[in-house]
Amino acid sequence: DTGVSQNPRHKITKRGQNVTFRCDPISEHNRLYWYRQTLGQGPEFLTYFQNEAQLEKSRLLSDRFSAERPKGSFSTLEIQRTEQGDSAMYLCASSFGTVEAFFGQGTRLTVV
Amino acid sequence: DAKTTQPNSMESNEEEPVHLPCNHSTISGTDYIHWYRQLPSQGPEYVIHGLTSNVNNRMASLAIAEDRKSSTLILHRATLRDAAVYYCIRILGGGGGADGLTFGKGTHLIIQP
Numbered sequence: 013d014t015g016v017s018q019n020p021r022h023k024i025t026k027r028g029q030n031v032t033f034r035c036d037p038i039s040e041h042n043r044l045y046w047y048r049q050t051l052g053q054g055p056e057f058l059t060y061f062q063n064e065a066q067l068e069k070s071r072l073l074s075d076r077f078s079a080e081r082p083k084g085s086f087s088t089l090e091i092q093r094t095e096q097g098d099s100a101m102y103l104c105a106s107s108f109g110t111v112e113a114f115f116g117q118g119t120r121l122t123v124v
Numbered sequence: 125d126a127k128t129t130q131p132n133s134m135e136s137n138e139e140e141p142v143h144l145p146c147n148h149s150t151i152s153g154t155d156y157i158h159w160y161r162q163l164p165s166q167g168p169e170y171v172i173h174g175l176t177s178n179v180n181n182r183m184a185s186l187a188i189a190e191d192r193k194s195s196t197l198i199l200h201r202a203t204l205r206d207a208a209v210y211y212c213i214r215i216l217g218g219g220g221g222a223d224g225l226t227f228g229k230g231t232h233l234i235i236q237p
């Protein structure tokens with residue numbers, strides 16, 4: 013297992029377009045987190061899955077954002093009608109329980 | 125709300141020990157203290173965690189105050205590769221969700237050669 017994998021690594025999109033990111037967690041990790049990080053700030057929590065159930069969503073996650081984790085394996089984060097303020101690094105992490113979370117390299121989104 | 129307080133930045137010399145402080149005065153009995161670090165252009169990386177006792181692993185040591193209101197991450201011999209942002213995180217006993225892995229701004233550690 014090579015760790016948490018995120019694709020794509022970079023995405024440039026025009027304002028108003030939809031984008032989808034994918035996260036492949038470490039096998040058998042039951043928890044999966046999505047974060048957003050802007051320059052100079054720590055990662056901000058977006059949402060969290062335990063297996064296939066989305067248990068919590070931050071108020072940062074507007075109705076333009078949706079996340080899924082079908083079958084409790086990989087997860088997707090979709091942003092509809094992107095805005096320039098959505099430009100950020102989107103990080104995914106997975107863990108088994110609460111001990112140690114493993115982060116992916118992130119997807120850097122630029123909205124032009 | 126990260127519920128922890130850390131200095132914005134610290135500077136140290138290569139091959140010297142580094143003590144990174146963290147205040148978590150509102151910690152409750154079942155909350156764990158986790159430390160993560162983030163190297164430039166990387167996702168955060170787990171460093172160490174503890175509950176009450178001091179902890180050691182291959183990366184660092186964690187010293188937790190007796191009243192648990194503060195802790196210190198100790199890098200015994202800093203290298204240039206330890207230059208990163210270090211996050212101290214309080215995780216509720218149940219973990220998960222927004223109360224788990226809530227990052228603040230962290231401490232930017234600068235290592236001078």
